Amino acid sequence: EVQLVESGGGLVQPGASLKLSCVASGFTFSDYWMSWVRQTPGKTMEWIGDIKYDGSYTNYAPSLKNRFTISRDNAKSTLYLQMSNVRSEDTATYYCTRARGAYWGQGVMVTVSS
């Protein structure tokens, strides 16, 4: 059974940094592109970016490219999202997904507030 389990969310102050993790199981992690998607409190879905199966290539939403970094550790079957200089508009539930959304994690909430 494919499982994706995110962690690392919480309350963070504006301007701070935060790193989310997603541990994968039930499939060969190193065979798949992986993505991050977020959903705002108003239910808007936004694709953040993705990373090639070997970690050699990443793509980002242009509005997030300068602040967000996606990486992976295939030995640990773990996907990461490094968020820097966070803003109130980054408040959302963050999901990791396999490839183009075939499977989703349970999501992790990030709240940016002072």
Next chain:
Amino acid sequence: DIQMTQSPSSMSASLGDRVTITCRASQDIGNYLSWFQQKPGKSPRRMIYGATNLAAGVPSRFSGSRSGSDYSLTISSLESEDMAIYYCLQSIQYPYTFGAGTKLELK
């Protein structure tokens, strides 16, 4: 960016109704279109991929179709468990983009 215009934003329907939700793409996306269902408090679930392919485990009352730049998700006979928000996603060109969602409620 490719814009995905989804309609309606919300709708109410009765059990047994045939329901259709549509996304229009601002550029050619071929068949790189997926549909997702999200129930309250749950993660999205992929229902349709490649515009017309039913994802594993999805009931056969769900179907996807394409007419030009218009993509549709149809539920042939609405059941109570289908109440959810539905989203489309284009994945032919970066950045991938979602429709705004359709909230489906019981009349």
